[in-house]
Amino acid sequence: MSQAAPSGAWTELGDGVWVRQSRAYAMNSVVLIKNGHAVVVDPGVLPSELDDLSQFVTSRVPDFDRVAVIFTHPHWDHVIGKPWFPAATLVGHVGLADEIERDEVDIERKAKAYIEGEGGETWRTPFAPFVPDLQLRGTVGHTLGPFPLLSYDIPGHSASQIAVQFPEQGLFLSADTLSDIEIPWLDAPAWIHRKSLESLQRVFEHEHIEVLVPGHGSVARGRAAVYQRVLNDIAYLRKLEERVSQAFKEGLTVEQTQARLAEMDYLGKDAAYAMNDVHRGNVRFTWQGFAERA
Ligand SMILES: [Zn+2]
Incomplete structure (x- = not known):
């Protein structure tokens, strides 16, 4: 069977690892191919784009029962690709x-709203819930x-979010973190979230990780660049906790805290793909956490 020619959305990382980046939120789907087997992570x-991903995999691994699909977490953009990989082994938390x-x-x-709106395509495969064949827990x-x-x-x-490491490829997939x-x-x-990232920081200190693919955004290459991602996210969360804690102690409401922060x-912040609403939501979740503890 001939192999599908990858479009510009694809990046080859070597060792049989490919990343396909979506037009939607720069979401990354990862494909690993080896010895007639494939693993697909978060097809979307x-x-x-799912047609393209599925053709890419089928042209290299024609037997769908030699394909495994890992879902890092259940948000819509990460889980709708299942029907494109019939008979695959499904993996998740x-x-x-x-x-x-x-x-x-x-x-x-x-x-449906995104695909038929901003995406400009037809939503033709209604979402059906599923249960992973292989269920993961802990490390x-x-x-x-x-x-x-x-x-x-x-x-x-x-x-139920998981990160996945492929030690032989020096590859780490961090789901919706480390973007x-x-x-x-x-x-x-x-x-x-900070405790999750601190556990990843320890992993990065001990394990040989050369390539990090986050759920959204650019691939980080080299141990220093990978480590910097985790430091950046932890620094944001520490600052958020510190500033929300201070506001909470002063008796500010959640709205007042959001206004201050x-x-x-x-x-x-104020980017084309703006994080302003996400930041506001983060302040709210953290403020509520302090309120529950008080
Ligand atoms: Zn998500």
Whole structure:
């Protein structure tokens, strides 16, 4: 079978690793190919892009039962690609299926709205909830075909979010963390996300990681660049916690705290892909965390 010629959206990272970046939020889908097996991570986002991804994989690995698809977390842009990989082994956190079931209507609504709006394409494959065949929890090692991997729980953006390391390729996939276009995007108080990142910082100190692919944004290459990403995210969260804590002690309401912390400097502030609303949401989650502790 002939191999599909990759479009400009593809970057070859070597060692049989490819990244395809979506037009939607610069989301990265990763493909690993080795010995007639493939692993696909977070296939997305637009239907035409999923067609391209699926053709890329099929032309190299015709047997779909030799394909595994890993879903790093259940947000809509990361989970809608499943129908493009029938018979693949599905992999995700043990909590993924519950979150997908809870958010099913929301996933469908957001996917359709984006794809038919900004995406300019037709939403033709309604979202159906699914349960991973392989469910991961904690820090755990697994093998998918010829690919040994390690997975890490990294809650804070989603309770069932995982990061995945492929030690043989020196590759680390950090899901929706460690981006160069997004600040940490919280769904819980900042310290939950910070603890996840501090555990990754220790991983980066000990493990040989040469290439980091975040869920959104650019690939980081080389240990120093990878390490800098984790330092940047932790620095943002520390500053956020410190400033929200101070405001909370002074008796400021959540709205007053958001108004005060609008002055904070952070990645993506007033950018074309603006993080201003994300930052406001982060202040709210963190303020609420202090209120629950008080
Ligand atoms: Zn996400």
